[in-house]
Each structure stands twice: as C-alpha cells, then as structure tokens.
Amino acid sequence: MPIHRLPDNPSIERLRKQAKTLLRYVRAGVPEALGLVTEFHPRAPETLKLSDAQLVTARMYGFASWPRLKEHIATVERYSRSPHRVAPREELPEEFLRLACLTYGTDYPGRTGEADLLLARHPWLPTANVFTMAATGAADALADALVENPGLARAQGGPFEWEPLLYLAYARLDTPGSYLPAARLLLKHGADPNAGFLWDGLTSPFTVLTGAFGGGEGHQPPHPQGPALARLLLEAGADPNDSQTLYNLGLGGSCSDDTAHLQLLMEFGLGLGDGGPWHARLGPTLQSPRQLLRDELATAALRGCPRRARLLLAHGAEVNGLGGHPAYGGRTPYELALLNGHTEVAETLAAAGASAVLDEMEAFTAACMRADPDAVAGFGPEPLARALARSPELISSAAEQRKPAAVRLLAGLGFDVNHLHRSTPLHAAAWNDDIETARTLIELGADPTIKDPAYDSTPLGWAEHGGKQRVADYLRSLGRE
CATH class of the missing domain: 1.25.40 (Serine Threonine Protein Phosphatase 5, Tetratricopeptide repeat)
Structure with a gap:
C-alpha cells in the first residue's frame, strides 16, 4: 500500500483516536484494518496492543515510529503561524x-x-x-x-x-x-x-x-x-x-511561462541535495528535490509552459515522471499536455521520448482543447454526446487554460458558456485577467450577472477582488453599454 498523506495541521489527539479506532477494527476483524497491519507492522504480534496500532499509524504516514510522529507534530506546532x-x-x-x-x-x-x-x-x-x-x-x-x-x-x-x-x-x-x-x-x-x-x-x-x-x-x-x-x-x-x-x-x-525564478534556483542546486534544514525537520511530509522537479514538469505540461518544460528537461527532469499533487490526476506530463491542448509542450515532451495512448474520450477532449475542428468532427456524434453529458465543465477548463479558440469551438458544439459549478467560465477569465477569453465568452452569450455559489459574486466582483484591472474595466463597460 502507498504511504498516506498526513492531514494538514495534524493533531496528536486525533491521531491517537485514529490508532484506537484501528485497534478496535482489527479486533473486530475488519479486512481493511487487518491489511494495514500486514502492510505496515514490521513484526505483527498475534494479539495487537495499542502501541502496535500506534506504530502502524505512524508507519502508514511515513514515520518509523510513534515517537517520531509525535516529534514531527511538535515541530509543526513550533513553527506554525497564522x-x-x-x-x-x-x-x-x-x-x-x-x-x-x-x-x-x-x-x-x-x-x-x-x-x-x-x-x-x-x-x-x-x-x-x-x-x-x-x-x-x-x-x-x-x-x-x-x-x-x-x-x-x-x-x-x-x-x-x-x-x-x-x-x-x-x-x-x-x-x-x-x-x-x-x-x-x-x-x-x-x-x-x-x-x-x-x-x-x-x-x-x-x-x-x-x-x-x-x-x-x-x-x-x-x-x-x-x-x-x-x-x-x-x-x-x-x-x-x-x-x-x-x-x-x-x-x-x-504560472506564466517565465523561467527566471527556475533558472536562479537551478543555479544554486534546485533538484539536488538533501532538501536542506526544512526537509530535516519535516522529513517524509516534504517532497524530495527530485520530486520537486517532477512536479514542476507536470505543472509546465498542465498549464502549457513550453519554455519551462524545455528548461526542466535540460536540467534533468524525468520526462515520464509523475507529479505528486492531486491536480495532476496521476497523469504523465505528456498526457497532461495532450489532454489540455498544449501542443508545443506535447511536441517538446514527445521529442524527449514521451509517449501516451489515449482512449477515445480522452482523444476527443484533447482535440477540443487544442481547438482542432477537423479532428473533433472525425469522432462523429457519439463521443460529443457523451462529453456533453459527462463533462459539461470542459468549457470551463478551456477558459481556465486561457484558450479562447477552444471556448469558441466548445460553445459551437453545444457546451454551455454559462456552465456553473464552482464558478462560470467567465469567472475564470476574470480571475486570470484574460480579456481575450472574456470577450469571446461575452460574444458567445455569457451572462456577466451570474454569481458563484461560494462567494455570491459576479465575474466583475472576482476581477475587482483580485485587482484584475483590464477585465474589470471591460466588464464595467458592458454595464455602461
């Protein structure tokens, strides 16, 4: 089993309760609990005690012992500030x-x-x-x-x-x-x-x-x-x-395609060494220097940053390395670039040896995101119907990725320019200060008065809150018109 991620702002009391719950489930014969003991206890006794359950709890979070886990939590408490x-x-x-x-x-x-x-x-x-x-x-x-x-x-x-x-x-x-x-x-x-x-x-x-x-x-x-x-x-x-x-x-x-900070950090050893004093303090909860490079390449692929991708590959980032953040969905950088329509990044990764096999719906999504109408048409009506039913947020993804051509293509295919989940596509364009995508959405019928469910705010409200002056001025001009 993989190591679990320790909860943010961990509490030793909550972890004690977790260990007690594990012990209770083991004694009740719950298969999942028994599996954790088998995987994480180095020498599981016939009759488990609370100290054994605490050891399993510590090891499943990547710590060698319960005292090491307690020491880590004390370190977090020492350095925590709000x-x-x-x-x-x-x-x-x-x-x-x-x-x-x-x-x-x-x-x-x-x-x-x-x-x-x-x-x-x-x-x-x-x-x-x-x-x-x-x-x-x-x-x-x-x-x-x-x-x-x-x-x-x-x-x-x-x-x-x-x-x-x-x-x-x-x-x-x-x-x-x-x-x-x-x-x-x-x-x-x-x-x-x-x-x-x-x-x-x-x-x-x-x-x-x-x-x-x-x-x-x-x-x-x-x-x-x-x-x-x-x-x-x-x-x-x-x-x-x-x-x-x-x-x-x-x-x-x-995440612009600027590489100045990466070049400076690489000059001083980004991706190398032991991670410094913070890694010594926080141990398995911090990513290794090599994993940081994997995440950076995955980010360049997800966000469409070809200069970053080239720099990271030249610096030794693994072309098929997996980023650790949930945002990457367990995808390789090449898959992320294809699925988000970032053609230049995808070509860079392919030239470095990356390969991928997409299923039909993934290939359809990739064609939509790179705004390729001929490729989309070649799939026929069935994948489109499935995408409209299962992935109505695709148009929001295109807006978030600053892809007005993909937004226009998706709207023409029947995707709702006012699709509201956490926000609308126009909210995303406003937060990005992406005036080209915002104009495209308005031309396609986006409603600038829709409020998001979390903050009860319009796209203009998002732009004003974030100091996104260009889009804010544009959205205000719509009211005057």
Missing part, C-alpha cells in the same frame, strides 16, 4: 507590520497601502523596533541596533512572531527601503537565510525565499527587490529546493 488570522492591534508598530506584509489569507487590494498611510502619518514607525526596521529597509537604524544587540537578528516578535528577515521579505510597501543592505546586516549578525514558518500548520514552509518571490493563489506581488534579494539569500545558504516558492509561481499561481 498571519492571516491576526486581529488588528492597538500598538501602532504592531498594526503597521500587520498591514505591511503579505499574509496569504487577507491580501486584499489596498491592504498594504494602509500601512503606507500609517508611515506617512507617523514618520517614527520605521525605527520603532527591529521588526519595523526590517520591514521598511531602515538599514542605518538597523545597523545601530545590531551593534548594540546582535541577537536581535534572530529574535522573534511583532504581530506574527516572525524573525526580522521574514518581515523584510514579506513587506510590500510603496515607500522604497534599503532592503538589500538591511538584509546583509541581518545575515551578517546571524539571521537564518532559511528562516520560515508553517502557514496555519501546513507542511510546506513559507521561507524568506518564498517571501522574496511572492506569487500564490492570490497572485501576490514579488518583493520590490525580489530577484536581488533571492540571490542574496541563496548566496547566504538558503536552500533552493523551496517547495512553496515553486507552488506559488507554478501550480498555485498564475
């Missing part, structure tokens, strides 16, 4: 820092601008403490403070209980600061270039490097001196196998 849950603070320096930094949960447009207003009203804030000095890049004041007390470079404090280097990397202020000199000072006085936290207990660390690069599901902006800051951190020893950076600029972000 910056997005921190309430407004009465103390001005604390409130300034709360507003000035990305939190990956409350990063609404204009939020950091509120911190800029506080700076304008209270010019003493940059030198209030070592954390505001770092967030504003007040290098001269920071130099004086560190001469007096070098230990401040690794102190934890402020609203998020972060080290100064984290406030520096996650700050997003309009007022330019001397961030590189400030970062050099902190590193010189002992700041950890691999400092980070576990966001809400999730075991993919948000490191200083993550903050420098930005990105993510909210398309958070990079640090104003991001590339230079990232290089400085890497030169100081930051591990390049930074899983959250890769997610934020890949599967979990806008």
